[in-house]
Amino acid sequence: MTTTASTTTTTAPLADARTLGLAHYAARGVLEHVLARHGITFRQQVVLRAAVTADAPQTPDDLTAQVRGSLKADPADIRGTLDGLLAEQLLATDDTSVRPTDAGRELIAAVAAATAPVTARIWGGIPTEDLAAAGRVLALVTQRADSELAALAG
Numbered sequence: 171m172t173t174t175a176s177t178t179t180t181t182a183p184l185a186d187a188r189t190l191g192l193a194h195y196a197a198r199g200v201l202e203h204v205l206a207r208h209g210i211t212f213r214q215q216v217v218l219r220a221a222v223t224a225d226a227p228q229t230p231d232d233l234t235a236q237v238r239g240s241l242k243a244d245p246a247d248i249r250g251t252l253d254g255l256l257a258e259q260l261l262a263t264d265d266t267s268v269r270p271t272d273a274g275r276e277l278i279a280a281v282a283a284a285t286a287p288v289t290a291r292i293w294g295g296i297p298t299e300d301l302a303a304a305g306r307v308l309a310l311v312t313q314r315a316d317s318e319l320a321a322l323a324g
Contacts (some may be wrong), residue, residue, distance in 0.1 A: 176180075177299070185307060190308075190311065194250060197292065198212065199232065200285075200288055200292070201215075201285060204281060204284045204285050204288070205281060207286070208280060208281055210277065210304055211251075212280070213241070213247075213248070214244070214251055214254065214255060214260075214306075215278075215281060216237055216240060217233065217237050217251050217252055217255060218255055218260055218261065218270065218274050218277065219278055220233060220236050220237055220240075221233060221261055221268060221269065221270045221274065222270045222275055222278045223273060224236075227264075227267035227268060227269040228232045228267060228268055229267055229268070230252060230263070230268050232298070233252060234249050234252065235249075242319065246290055252268065255274070255290045256268075259271055259273060259274075260273055261274055272282075273283060276277035294317055298310060
C-alpha cells in the first residue's frame, strides 16, 4: 500500500495460477457445502446439471464426453457417476439416451435456489467492466490450458 498526504491506493494482486486456484476452491467449497445439504456430490451435480440443461436427451457417451470436457476427469469415473445417478433414479435411460427424471430436475432446481443468494453475495457489486475483463482472461487461460492438456495427452 502506498500512502501520500491525500490518497491511499492498494495494488491488486496480479491474476496467476495461484489466485485462480484460490478463487476456484473458495467458491467450490461454498457450493460443496450446499450440495452436501442436498445429499449430492460436486461431480453428481455437474453430470445431473449437464443432463437437465441439455436441449435434448443425450447418449451416455455424449453426456460423458460433455462432462469430461468440463471437468477433465477420467471417462470411467464420469460414467460411474452417471450410473450412480441412474441407480438413484435422478436420471433415466431408454435404449439410446439418458434424460433427467422429475426428481433430478427438482434436485437441480433446489440446489440452484439454495446457491442463488450466496452467489449474489459473492458476485454482487463487482463492476461489469471488471467481470468482463476477468471473463476474457479466464476464457483465454481455459483455451491455453485445454491446448496444453491436448498436447500432453497427444
